[in-house]
Amino acid sequence: MNAPEIRPTTPPRLTSLSHGGGCGCKIAPGVLSEILKNSSNLPIPPQLLVGIETADDAAVYLLNDEQALIATTDFFMPIVDDPYDFGRIAATNAISDVYAMGGTPIMALGLVGMPINVLPLETIGAILRGGQDVCREAGIPIAGGHTIDSVEPIYGLVVLGLVHPSRVKKNSGAQQGDVLILGKPLGIGILSAALKKEMLDAEGYARMVALTTQLNKPGIELARMEGVHALTDITGFGLAGHGLELARGAGVQLHIDWPSVPVVAGARALAAQGCVTGASGRNWASYGDEVRLPAGFSEMDKALLSDPQTSGGLLVSCSADSAAGVLAIFHSQGFGDAAVVGEVTAGKGMIVR
Template sequence: MSATPSSALRLTSFSHGGGCGCKIAPGILADILKKSSGFPVPKELMVGIETADDAAVYKLNDEQALIATTDFFMPIVDDPYDFGRIAATNAISDVYAMGGTPIMALALVAMPINQLPVDVIGKIIQGGESICAEAGIPIAGGHTIDSVEPIYGLVVMGLVHPSRVKRNADAKMGDKLVLGKPLGVGILSAALKKEALDAAGYQAMIDNTTKLNKPGKALSDLSGVHALTDVTGFGLLGHALELSRGAGLGIRIDMPKVPLLPGVTDLATRGFITGASARNWAGYGNDVLLEDSISPVQQALLTDPQTSGGLLVSCGADKVDQVLAVFREQGFNDAAVIGEVTGGPAGVRVQG
């Protein structure tokens, strides 16, 4: 049974890659950034590009810092309203990943005007508006262009107290790692594109990708939460590696403890794996040690690009119960401790 809408129009047929699987491969991105020229950094810029963090943070005064981020991509699903919801949730997540509160968004809309009906484009925008309303923020403007592929996303701004900014580089030795959402979105999207995803799988995918990472704000108020990021296009291993490199410490992930979306192991075994998964591994696999017990399917799950993925929290061992309680109170019942921060050098080890 396929979860594809009955309409002949398939949004995913317009895109060469969907969701956060559209990201430039990590190895290529690193080469591009190496060649970029340096520039003067004002002292007010608390977070820039130096650790590949989730958003930029600029200190306004002693009580407020501005968070600025943007995210956009091609369709990951065929339903236009769901596409808009997913893209908006994903973009807003970066503000929560810095420990902030979103305050405003601008829409980025690029559409093949001669190929997509106006009402379809309207539904994409309405989907994004519905998530912004859930987050309590307005879409205050934006920009539109005629494009070969449909692209939708947001620029999002937020506020945070300067002392509560949660970077991805501040993990500490002995910290426990907590993942807020299960993995497998890329695998579900690959099955959907090949019309092999059933209705239950589609619903699980939508529920996961449209759940706002609101616990980020409450987590920023916990003194024992040292580092925070969200898992998106580079997969769990890629974003864990960014956290590791930022702190200069190693990370151990316990594969049996990593939460997975229903059915994704079976789908991956059947070959429903995105090309981005292999590109991710090619980009950072040299810094990851997989124990012999880790299967190729498990490797694919760990490198699977997550669109609107979960928060990855590095916290003191004595704060784990509080962190899990924050997640549970806000409906993130799959949140789990998946590993810990170990001694240097930087790198990720996965145990079976």
């Protein structure tokens, strides 16, 4: 006779079950580059408009003269303890890559790994409900998926979208003379570190959830603007890491005006108290030699520059005369922190001033 299944009477904190949370779980850029170094040897069909060549946000496959299919996936371990919020954040983050390519999402598939004998089924159900509600807000169904019994809780989505082939916004499209606009403030990784240390107050938590569950829908409208040359979203590699991907892909140099970069309220104070993710240090070790910092740039600011953003904002490279229109789109859709944060010039790498 089998022994009865034993479940805990008090569910553990979700973040206590994972060694990292949100996009801070991502493998460091340098390590990932080494892992993928031989992937370019695979055959590439002519219909594949975007693959792994420039570490773009999603793959894009040409269907016909009017449609290209966007395909992406994203999943991670809990960044918050509330299961419903975890599901919402993970789904928002996954859908973002479609918007970052200029596309409209059409459907999703769920990716679920859960420690079945550790978490109550009600908790797992709340995670899935959070993801479903975000997909409903994005106007797409979760049409299937896959589940496994996992040591750590994992949740995310495969997301498919459509875009006109002429409106695909690669991260390699930036042009010299462009200005850079960031849609959301930095500091989500710092807030998540504070939460794990039980140092984040209710106001900070509400701010964190509001930002990480805000869908990057402006990407659809931005893709229709001729003056918008490149889009990417800032996630696990931080502003510096994803900015460098854009710079490498386009063969340009980014100048970041650091005082203009929006930062989540309270993030600097928390960073000063030691609430910094391990991922920010791994990020900097991978690409710091490509970034030129000004004299006196603090360790706290360096941590913000490399801070892993979960469901972060869009980074837009656009012509100077399009900047006002780009900001108007962001602001009209509730992205009040969107701001011009730099420019694109000849050269390579990144200069912070």
